Amino acid sequence: MAEADPPKPKKLVASAPAVALLASAFVVATCGLIYELLASTLASYLLGDSVTQFSTVIGSYLFAMGMGSWFSRYVKKNELRLFVRTELLIAVIGGCSAAALFLLFPVIDHFRVALYGIVLAIGFLVGLEIPLLIRILRGYEFREVVSNVLTFDYVGALAASLLFPLILMPHLGMIRTGFLFGFFNAAVALALLFTLPKTIGFRVEKFASVLILIGLAAGFFASDRLQRWAEVAGYGEPVIYAVSTKHQRIVLTRRGDDLRLYLNGNLQFSSRDEYRYHEALVHPAMGRVAHPRNVLILGGGDGLAAREVLRHKEVEHLTLVDLDGEMTDLFAKTDMLTRLNGGSLTNAKMTVINADGFRWAREATGQYDAIIVDFPDPVDYSVGKLYTETFYRAARKLLAPGGMMVVQSTSPLVAPNAFWTVATTMESAGMQTRAYHAYVPSFGEWGFILAANGPIPDKANIPTGRFLTPEIAERMFDFPPDMARRPTPVNRLDNQALVREFADAWSRYEG
Numbered sequence: 001m002a003e004a005d006p007p008k009p010k011k012l013v014a015s016a017p018a019v020a021l022l023a024s025a026f027v028v029a030t031c032g033l034i035y036e037l038l039a040s041t042l043a044s045y046l047l048g049d050s051v052t053q054f055s056t057v058i059g060s061y062l063f064a065m066g067m068g069s070w071f072s073r074y075v076k077k078n079e080l081r082l083f084v085r086t087e088l089l090i091a092v093i094g095g096c097s098a099a100a101l102f103l104l105f106p107v108i109d110h111f112r113v114a115l116y117g118i119v120l121a122i123g124f125l126v127g128l129e130i131p132l133l134i135r136i137l138r139g140y141e142f143r144e145v146v147s148n149v150l151t152f153d154y155v156g157a158l159a160a161s162l163l164f165p166l167i168l169m170p171h172l173g174m175i176r177t178g179f180l181f182g183f184f185n186a187a188v189a190l191a192l193l194f195t196l197p198k199t200i201g202f203r204v205e206k207f208a209s210v211l212i213l214i215g216l217a218a219g220f221f222a223s224d225r226l227q228r229w230a231e232v233a234g235y236g237e238p239v240i241y242a243v244s245t246k247h248q249r250i251v252l253t254r255r256g257d258d259l260r261l262y263l264n265g266n267l268q269f270s271s272r273d274e275y276r277y278h279e280a281l282v283h284p285a286m287g288r289v290a291h292p293r294n295v296l297i298l299g300g301g302d303g304l305a306a307r308e309v310l311r312h313k314e315v316e317h318l319t320l321v322d323l324d325g326e327m328t329d330l331f332a333k334t335d336m337l338t339r340l341n342g343g344s345l346t347n348a349k350m351t352v353i354n355a356d357g358f359r360w361a362r363e364a365t366g367q368y369d370a371i372i373v374d375f376p377d378p379v380d381y382s383v384g385k386l387y388t389e390t391f392y393r394a395a396r397k398l399l400a401p402g403g404m405m406v407v408q409s410t411s412p413l414v415a416p417n418a419f420w421t422v423a424t425t426m427e428s429a430g431m432q433t434r435a436y437h438a439y440v441p442s443f444g445e446w447g448f449i450l451a452a453n454g455p456i457p458d459k460a461n462i463p464t465g466r467f468l469t470p471e472i473a474e475r476m477f478d479f480p481p482d483m484a485r486r487p488t489p490v491n492r493l494d495n496q497a498l499v500r501e502f503a504d505a506w507s508r509y510e511g
Contacts (some may be wrong), residue, residue, distance in 0.1 A: 002267070016281070019193040020191060020192055020196065020408055021133060021137055021192070021196075022148055022152050023148065023188070023191075024087070024133065024150070024155050024188045024191075024192060025130070025133055025148075025149045025152040025156070026152040026153070026155060026156040026159075026186075026329050027156065027184055027185065027188045028087070028090075028126065028129050028133075028153070028156065029152065029153040029154070029155075029156030029157045029160070029428070030156035030159050030160045030163075030181070030184075031090065031094060031155070031160075031181045031182075031184055032094075032122070032126040032157075032160075032167070033047050033156070033157045033161065033184050034094075034160045034163075034164060034177065034178075034181045034268075035090075035094040035122050035178070035181070036057065036058060036061045036098060036119075036123075036309060037121075037160065037164045038097060038098050038174055038178055039057050039061070039097065039101070039115065039118065039119050039122075040053055040054040040058060040117075040139070040176060041169070042098055042101055042102070042174055043057055043115055043172065044380060045099075045249065045264050045265060046085060046111070046265060046345040046420060047112075048104050048373075048378035049379050050314070050381060051380070052155065053349075054338075054509075055114075057115075057116075057119055058411060060119050060120055061117055061119050061120075061122070061123040061124070062447065063118040063120075064119065064122070064123025064124040065122070065123045065124070065126055066127060067123075067124055067125040067127060067128030068123065068125060068126065068128035068129075069127040069130070069131050070127075070130060070509075071124070071127075071128075072128050072130075072131035072132055072135075075132065075135075079132050079135050079136050080136050081197060081202065081205070081462060081470070082128075082131040082132060083129065083133060083136060083192075084189050084192060084193060084202065084205050084209075085205065086125050086128055086132065087127055087129070087185055087186070087188060087189040087192075088123060088186060088189050088205070088208055088209060088212055089125055089217065090125045090129075090182075090185050091127065091182040091183070091184075091185035091186035091189065091212055091218075091313065091493070092182065092212060092215075093118060093121050093122055093125070093183015093306050094122050094178065094181065094185065095112070095178050095180075095181065095185065095186075095219070096178065096179070096182065096217045097111040097122065097178050098174040098175045098177065098178035098229075099175045099178060099179070099219060099223070099226050100114075100119065101114065102166065102174075102226070102227065102230035103226065103229065103230045104174060105230070106230070106484035107340035109260060111491065119285050123213050123407060125388065129284050130149065130153060131135055131151055134146060134149055136147070137242060137395055141154045149285075149313075151309050152302075153230055157325075159447045160366065161194040161219045163376070164177075166445055168180075169244070169246065169249065170244070170245065170246030171428060173244040174244075175219075175225065175227050176220055176223040177269075177271055179216050179219040179220040179223060180220055181215075182216045183213060183216040183217060183220065183339050184319075186209055186212045186213045186216060186435075187213060189209050190206065190209040190210070190213065193205055193206050193209065194206075195205075198470040199476075210279050225233060227242065228242065230306045231251055233335075235251070235253050235260075235262065237253035237254070237255045237258075237260065238253060238254060238255060239251055239252070239253050240252050240253065240416035241330075242253045243326065245324050245326040245327070247323055247324045247326075247327075248263050248321065248324060248327075249262075249263070249264050249265070250262075250263060250281065250324075250326070250327060251263075251265075251332065253397065257271070257272070258270055258271060258272050259271040259336065259444075261302060263376060264379075266377065266379065266427070267375065268302065268376070269302065269304065269442070269444075270409075270440070270442040271272025271340055272441070273440055273441045273442050274304055274340075274440075274442075274467065275467055276438060276439070276440045276441075276466075276467040277438070277440045277443070277446060278304045278307070278308050279308055279465045279466070279468040280306050280436075280438035280446070280467070280468060280476065281305055281308070281372065281374060281375060281406060281408055281448060282305055282309055282372055282406075282449060283308065283309035283460075283462050283465070283468055283473065283474070284369050284406065284448070284450060284460055284462070285370050285371075285372065285404040285405065285406035285435060285450055285472055286308075286309065286312050286404070287460035287462045287463075287473075288450070288456065288457045288459075288460045288461075289369050289370050289403060289404050290402060291314055292312055292315055292370045293314055293315060293316045293369055293371065294315075294317050294319075294368050294369050295317070295319070295321075295365070295368060295369060295370045295371075295372070296318075296319050296321070296366075296368040296371045296372070296398065297309065297318065297319070297359060297371075297372045297374060297483070298321050298322040298357045298369070298371065298372070298373045298374065298375065298386075298395075299322055299374040299375040299376070299386075300320060300322075300372065300374035301320070301323075301324060301327040301328045301331060301375065302327070302331045302337070302341060303320075303328075303331045303332070303337075303338075303341035303342075303344040304340065304341050305374050306318060306320055306341065306344035306345065306347075306350065307341045307342040307373050308345060308465075309344075309372065310342070310344055310349065311416045311463060311465075312463075315349060316349065317349055318347070318350050318351070319350075319351045319353065319366075319368075319494055320345070320350065320351070320353070321353045321354075321355055321357050321360050321361075322352070322353075322354060322357075323354065323355065323356055323357065324354065325354040327341050328345060328354060330351050331345055331358060332346050332352070333343035339508060343363045344398075357375065357386055357391075357449070358385050358386055358391055358394075358459060361391060361395050361398065362390075362394045362395040364394075364398055365493065367369065367398065367399070367400040367403075368398050368399065368400060368403060369402070369403045370404050370406075371395060371403070371404075371406075372400060372406055372410065373386075373395070373399045373407040374408055375387070375407075375408070377409075377410050377502065378418070378498050378499050378502050379396065379499070379503070380499060381499055382497050383499075384491070384496045384498055384499040385492055385493060385496075387407075387421075387422060387425065388425065388491050388492055388493050388496075388497050388498075389425050389429050389490055389491065389492050389493075390492070390493050391459075392425060392426050392428075392429035392431065392451075393429045393430065396429055396431055396451075397464055399452070399453055402435065402454075403452065403453070404450060404452050404456070405431070405450070405452065406448055406449065406450050406451070407422060407426070407448065407449045407451070408446070408447075408448055409422040409423075409435075409448055409449045410422075410445060410446070410449045410502060411443065411444055411445055411446055412435070412437050412445060412446075412447040412479065412483040413437075413444060413445040413482065413483050414444065414487065415427040415501065415502055415507055415509075416435040416444075416482075416483055416505075417486065417488055417505065418499065418501040418502040418505055419435070419483075420435075420485050420486055420488045421449045421488040421489060421490075421491050421497060422491070422496045422498065423435055423449050423485070423488075424447050424488045424489065424491075425490050425491040425492075425498070426449060428490040430453070431451040431452060431453060432451065432452055432454065432455060432456055433449050433450060433451045433456075434449075434450045434451075434456045434477065435448070435449050435450070435477070435479070436448055436477045437483065438467075438477040439475055445483070447483075459472060486493050488501075498501070
């Protein structure tokens with residue numbers, strides 16, 4: 001008697017179960033990549049060095065996905081039940097990941113253990129999902145199953161890569177985004193439970209799905225409070241203002257008369273001693289220009305450097321270029337901040353331009369008698385490009401004859417190699433330099449590099465301020481042996497040597 005032919009695989013038609021399963025592939029891919037991007041971005045915010053953080057997080061995530069796919073071979077039965085439970089686990093771990101990491105950062109010593117533990121867990125579960133999904137659809141024609149599942153998987157990844165930088169980060173922030181996509185994961189699991197015919201007995205999973213959805217929705221609406229708790233724990237000071245713009249996280253804290261600004265968790269100034277920093281930044285350069293009528297500030301969106309520039313009565317026009325419009329608006333319109341910067345951002349002599357300083361400097365054609373460069377420290381490669389030879393060559397072209405430029409250049413005591421790398425790089429761009437330093441209690445010993453297209457005058461017309469006097473300004477150019485100049489590389493776009501030097505020095509200093 002001849003053997004019966006095996007049943008012919010069904011075509012993958014648009015039935016409700018098939019559509020539900022393929023839609024889940026799209027959501028799985030979208031949510032999985034969102035969690036990966038969240039972890040990478042959060043790590044770069046908290047730990048610095050974005051290239052290292054993105055590389056190690058993505059590599060760990062992909063490795064864990066491979067382990068999850070390999071482990072799926074040991075699943076012999078109940079694939080659908082395991083798929084739903086996996087989806088719910090990802091919803092909980094991935095959805096809460098950003099909130100958990102923000103809350104853990106200020107209270108645990110080994111933050112990277114928590115970070116990579118979460119990344120590996122999510123990666124393992126996501127890697128488990130796709131093989132399970134293909135096996136659940138095994139009754140259909142294999143070629144169609146693989147083709148459709150992978151298509152939806154890759155399209156979901158594209159959707160995530162576009163949504164994250166363009167919509168999610170600028171409008172929702174990291175914590176709210178995590179909860180939202182965790183909700184999507186749990187919603188897909190619940191939809192499968194009510195769509196597929198084989199889930200009648202999945203009462204525990206249905207109940208768990210509803211509870212998880214409620215919990216993630218509550219987390220979504222409590223995101224601002226969770227973010228505030230994390231920041232209060234991290235800063236140790238009352239947070240009076242916090243917002244995530246499309247460029248950065250802006251936080252203002254206040255304790256007594258001490259108002260502090262943090263960008264992405266890094267202190268930018270304390271109102272108790274910022275005058276020391278800004279007087280030292282501005283006046284040694286301005287005082288060496290015969291007639292500083294047209295002045296450019298790159299960075300400095302808080303308007304504090306502009307306040308010092310406007311103390312020079314010869315200034316006729318001041319241009320400030322800062323990336324973040326929300327930053328300059330905040331410091332132009334908030335009473336307690338305008339009192340601090342003297343209303344400099346709304347002064348009649350001021351023009352504020354919100355643009356990327358690197359691109360703007362390369363495209364600008366004006367000439368400036370003084371250029372004040374007040375960018376954040378080179379904590380990652382996106383900021384590090386503002387300290388490269390390419391940037392300084394562009395800035396040099398904007399200097400009028402007899403003009404002076406000054407760059408804030410981190411601590412010559414904590415990070416001497418990074419500090420002198422700035423000087424070496426500016427000299428490589430064709431400028432002459434002189435370095436100096438000042439003590440700012442909130443930061444410690446801080447350094448600056450003066451630069452010009454020709455000789456730098458020894459004498460300067462220094463106005464007497466709260467900190468700076470002509471005598472103090474002269475002493476700032478003396479360096480003790482532990483801060484003395486040493487050989488350093490040129491910081492170029494293709495090597496970003498400064499970012500590595502900066503990160504190494506500060507990591508050793510902060511332990």
